[in-house]
Amino acid sequence: MAAKGVGRTRGTIYDFPDFDANQDAETLHAAMKGFGTDEDVILDLLTQRSNAQRQQIICAYKTVFGKDLIDDLKYELTGKFESLIVALMLPPDHYDAKELRDALKGAGTSEDVLTEILASRTNEEIHQIVAAYKEDFESDLEEDLVSDTTRYFERVLVSLVQGNRDEAEADLSRAEEDAKTLYEAGENAWGTDEERFIAILCSRSIRHLLAVFDEYQKINDIDIEDSISSECSGNLQCVLLAIVKCVKNTPAYFAEKLYNAMKGAGTDDHTLMRIMVSRSEIDLLNIKDIFKAKYDESLHSTIEGDTSGDYKATLLNICGGDD
Known part of the structure; x- marks a missing residue:
């Protein structure tokens, strides 16, 4: 599976030649x-x-x-x-900061937005977002997260907003140890030791976590996502699953979110807009490829059927040509 960050230059929008x-x-x-x-x-x-x-x-x-x-x-x-x-x-870091601010200070807290942004951004991106948030709103993002979220969900977000994930290569012996720790904290425990899950999933490098997930499958013959789904609930489950999905394949995570935003009655335009804009210069081509393969319909045609007017025309331009 592709590690997070792989293919991060496959956007649909790039510098226009002969720009004036x-x-x-x-x-x-x-x-x-x-x-x-x-x-x-x-x-x-x-x-x-x-x-x-x-x-x-x-x-x-x-x-x-x-x-x-x-x-x-x-x-x-x-x-x-x-x-x-x-x-x-808006510059990308300021756009993310605005989305986080709206999620925290709007009518109720939008946990899904907090999860999506903080679980999917790199260390460098997180640092830029924190600085942009401070500049634009004269407020500390970590403090606002603490005041608007609770319990283990709050602790995961605070850990992620440090932008301090290890970036080292995988350590195979340590990966086996981490996999055993996760197994003992979840499937093999009476109750769940959430702190162990948070410590490993929020701090280890992407390459290391991919190795941990492989070892976990060998130990337990269960995918780590299935274990999190059975051992955790609510916002904690959602954010831990988002981390795992982004570690495995970030474009696939966003393809799934785009599909969910447009399926069924009504379109979640806020999510559709945010993902199309924020991934347009990073990996939207990868997202389109995965969307087509997984859902047997192109992202372009799905947007075309779910939106209208100038809004639709703009989204389709961002999307690029149909597949």
């Missing part, structure tokens, strides 16, 4: 001035520029027109289309 920030700023301004807004120009241009290039366009727009581009976009656009375009304009 001033020209793009003028094009966007022309699309928004006067009576009516040319949404097609806005969505086509912004989905063909990398995030780094979009940041240059924001600076050029303010220099040339003395106005804030994001404010103008918010004024001219509406609904889910507006939310998606604004999400594209």
